[in-house]
Amino acid sequence: QVQLVESGGGLVQAGGSLRLSCAASGRTLGNYGIGWFRQAPGKEREFVAAIREIDGMINYVDSVKGRFTISLNNAKTTLYLQMNSLKADDMAVYYCAAWTRPYGNLYYLTPPNYWGQGTQVTVSS
Numbered sequence: 001q002v003q004l005v006e007s008g009g010g011l012v013q014a015g016g017s018l019r020l021s022c023a024a025s026g027r028t029l030g031n032y033g034i035g036w037f038r039q040a041p042g043k044e045r046e047f048v049a050a051i052r053e054i055d056g057m058i059n060y061v062d063s064v065k066g067r068f069t070i071s072l073n074n075a076k077t078t079l080y081l082q083m084n085s086l087k088a089d090d091m092a093v094y095y096c097a098a099w100t101r102p103y104g105n106l107y108y109l110t111p112p113n114y115w116g117q118g119t120q121v122t123v124s125s
Contacts, residue, residue: 002026002114004096009119016086016123022079022096022116029053030076033102035112038092038121045095049081050108059108063089086123093118 008020020036035050049060049070058070069082079096097112 002029002032002098004098004114004116006094006096006116006119009094009121011122011124012086014087014123014125017082017084018086018121020081020083020094020096020119020121022081024077024079024098028076029072029079029098033099033107033112034072034079035059035097035099035108036070036079036081037095037097038090039095039118040089040092043092047108048094050099051079052102052107054102057105083121086121088123088125091121091123093120 003025005023012018031054033050033052036048037045038048039045047061048064049068051058051070051072067085071080095118096116098114099107100113
């Protein structure tokens with residue numbers, strides 16, 4: 001079993017940058033799919049980005065392509081989300097998630113097995 005703890009959220013001006021981190025404990029993220037979701041007030045939780053450790057396959061939601069970058073450290077213990085050119089629409093609680101069996105190229109559309117507790121990102125205009 002793995003525990004996920006996010007950090008790095010905060011208040012940023014529109015156009016600014018933040019880097020979120022997701023630290024794993026209990027085991028490494030090796031062979032997992034790992035990703036980020038977000039949920040804005042009054043909206044459903046939505047997929048943002050994911051990376052599959054075994055082959056490095058990366059997927060992004062269209063709205064963040066070119067602005068956000070997902071990565072995993074070499075030790076396979078920490079997931080990152082570099083967020084640049086932040087917009088008001090990016091404001092949400094961001095959650096880290098993990099899939100233990102990321103089979104098929106659309107695994108990230110299936111429910112994750114583990115979730116973090118979330119970190120708030122606030123974008124001021």
